[in-house]
Amino acid sequence: MALKRTPLYQWHVDHGAHMVEFAGFEMPLYYNSIKEEHLNVREGAGLFDISHMGELLIYGPEAFDFLQYATTNDVGRLKRGQAQYTLLLNEAGGIIDDAILYKLDDDRFMLVVNAANTEKDFNWLNHLAKGFNVDIEDVSDQMALIAIQGPRAQAILSKLSETDLFQIPYYHFVVGAISGFPNVIISNTGYTGSGGFELYMAPGYAKYIWEELLHEGKDEGLVPVGLGARDTLRLEMGYRLYGNDMDESTSPLEAGLNWVVHYDKDFVGREALLKQKEEGFTRRLRGFVVEDRLIPRKGYEIVDREGTPVGTVTSGGFGYSINKVIGMGYIDRAALKNKSDLFLKARNRTAQIKLSKLPFYKDSPFVKNK
Amino acid sequence: MNIPDDLLYTQDHEWIRVESQGDKQVGVVGITDYAQSQLGDIVFVDVNTVGETLSQQEIFGTIEAVKTVADLFMPVSGKVVEFNEQLRDKPELINQDPYGEGWIIKVELTNPEELNSLLSAEQYKQLIGEEG
Numbered sequence: 001m002a003l004k005r006t007p008l009y010q011w012h013v014d015h016g017a018h019m020v021e022f023a024g025f026e027m028p029l030y031y032n033s034i035k036e037e038h039l040n041v042r043e044g045a046g047l048f049d050i051s052h053m054g055e056l057l058i059y060g061p062e063a064f065d066f067l068q069y070a071t072t073n074d075v076g077r078l079k080r081g082q083a084q085y086t087l088l089l090n091e092a093g094g095i096i097d098d099a100i101l102y103k104l105d106d107d108r109f110m111l112v113v114n115a116a117n118t119e120k121d122f123n124w125l126n127h128l129a130k131g132f133n134v135d136i137e138d139v140s141d142q143m144a145l146i147a148i149q150g151p152r153a154q155a156i157l158s159k160l161s162e163t164d165l166f167q168i169p170y171y172h173f174v175v176g177a178i179s180g181f182p183n184v185i186i187s188n189t190g191y192t193g194s195g196g197f198e199l200y201m202a203p204g205y206a207k208y209i210w211e212e213l214l215h216e217g218k219d220e221g222l223v224p225v226g227l228g229a230r231d232t233l234r235l236e237m238g239y240r241l242y243g244n245d246m247d248e249s250t251s252p253l254e255a256g257l258n259w260v261v262h263y264d265k266d267f268v269g270r271e272a273l274l275k276q277k278e279e280g281f282t283r284r285l286r287g288f289v290v291e292d293r294l295i296p297r298k299g300y301e302i303v304d305r306e307g308t309p310v311g312t313v314t315s316g317g318f319g320y321s322i323n324k325v326i327g328m329g330y331i332d333r334a335a336l337k338n339k340s341d342l343f344l345k346a347r348n349r350t351a352q353i354k355l356s357k358l359p360f361y362k363d364s365p366f367v368k369n370k
Numbered sequence: 371m372n373i374p375d376d377l378l379y380t381q382d383h384e385w386i387r388v389e390s391q392g393d394k395q396v397g398v399v400g401i402t403d404y405a406q407s408q409l410g411d412i413v414f415v416d417v418n419t420v421g422e423t424l425s426q427q428e429i430f431g432t433i434e435a436v437k438t439v440a441d442l443f444m445p446v447s448g449k450v451v452e453f454n455e456q457l458r459d460k461p462e463l464i465n466q467d468p469y470g471e472g473w474i475i476k477v478e479l480t481n482p483e484e485l486n487s488l489l490s491a492e493q494y495k496q497l498i499g500e501e502g
Contacts, residue, residue, distance in 0.1 A: 318413045
């Protein structure tokens with residue numbers, strides 16, 4: 001199958017991006033340096049093309065009831081103009097996807113899903129929708145998505161926006177014009193922990209808005225940022241990545257995502273989760289710091305002092321803002337309970353790891369308990 | 371892609387520059403511009419073989435980049451006499467200057483004839499042309 005391209009593909013290539021395959025798309029991994037792009041987002045601002053993300057429109061008289069059933073978070077808490085992080089589960093309580101749900105209107109929602117899962121989610125939701133008066137439309141190809149993130153993001157975006165961005169709280173959005181282009185969803189959300197906005201727009205606007213933002217942000221240090229730094233930034237925040245830190249074999253209880261599960265409603269996977277709560281579960285996603293010059297990679301084993309396997313790495317990398325080697329992985333709760341010494345087993349080497357509370361990056365404006 | 375004419379190359383993307391020091395032949399070894407661009411941001415360079423005598427194609431160290439980890443192979447047999455200590459704190463020198471400040475080890479050659487088995491700049495260009 002041919003790889004898909006975003007409307008900004010040619011721009012990335014023309015500007016020297018190192019392109020890689022990701023979720024069926026040709027995407028920029030970095031332009032110049034992952035480290036510099038990472039630090040630029042933390043200290044100034046960065047611009048991301050994340051148009052590969054999937055967007056599903058869900059609308060109709062029973063859209064609300066349907067979404068209460070199909071997703072784990074409480075859709076009843078969403079006001080128009082608000083968004084929430086949520087999960088899709090299967091009947092066994094395994095995570096089909098994590099997503100952001102936008103309430104566009106009382107009977108109209110947008111679910112933003114992982115690119116690799118768009119088709120799977122669309123089919124799954126259609127399967128669940130039998131018996132509901134609801135329509136589901138995959139509009140991924142009709143939408144580009146640009147994120148501007150970092151402490152300077154709001155000031156830069158303000159120059160191109162008629163909307164007062166201070167009026168948009170975290171996890172809220174408005175539909176407005178950017179640089180004169182109408183109907184852009186301006187959403188105060190992101191995947192970096194450094195604040196900023198995500199902009200959903202018609203694909204035809206993407207290149208113009210992208211270039212206008214870079215132009216306006218030049219003096220503020222705005223640079224394009226690839227998926228490499230997007231990964232190190234999200235890892236420092238302990239944000240889970242679907243396909244690495246969770247999948248259909250892991251439950252929200254194991255993945256530490258129980259906070260987005262609202263049990264006071266009927267939803268797919270509820271019975272399985274209640275059962276798992278009652279009977280207990282054996283492993284838990286935890287963050288850790290490696291006390292050696294060894295980068296944890298997905299699939300590396302975590303062992304105890306005797307060398308017995310007690311876990312598996314799901315994500316890892318260097319945290320440029322905290323200057324530490326960090327990772328996440330599933331670890332047996334028995335080993336956690338016993339406070340066993342834990343070690344990372346990689347290739348022909350072993351290094352001790354220390355469990356760490358998430359997020360690793362405590363200077364984020366979103367960290368309350370520093 | 372920068373591929374200097376005065377170096378010799380391996381299939382594994384190391385380069386070597388050989389100088390005569392008295393009756394000894396000493397080679398400076400690093401990885402190519404192509405290799406560093408494929409690896410992306412380098413986070414650590416680990417070389418624990420200083421003082422050891424290794425054969426051609428033996429592993430003398432490891433490079434950890436953001437996205438991947440790669441072994442470093444001896445271009446020729448010899449004794450590892452020096453590691454570029456600057457790389458401990460500044461591994462990015464390999465990204466910035468792979469043939470200069472980003473050199474990795476110095477090797478005292480034990481079998482200089484092996485140099486004949488290495489690739490010229492022209493041959494290396496063809497190799498990465500095929501890979502690219």
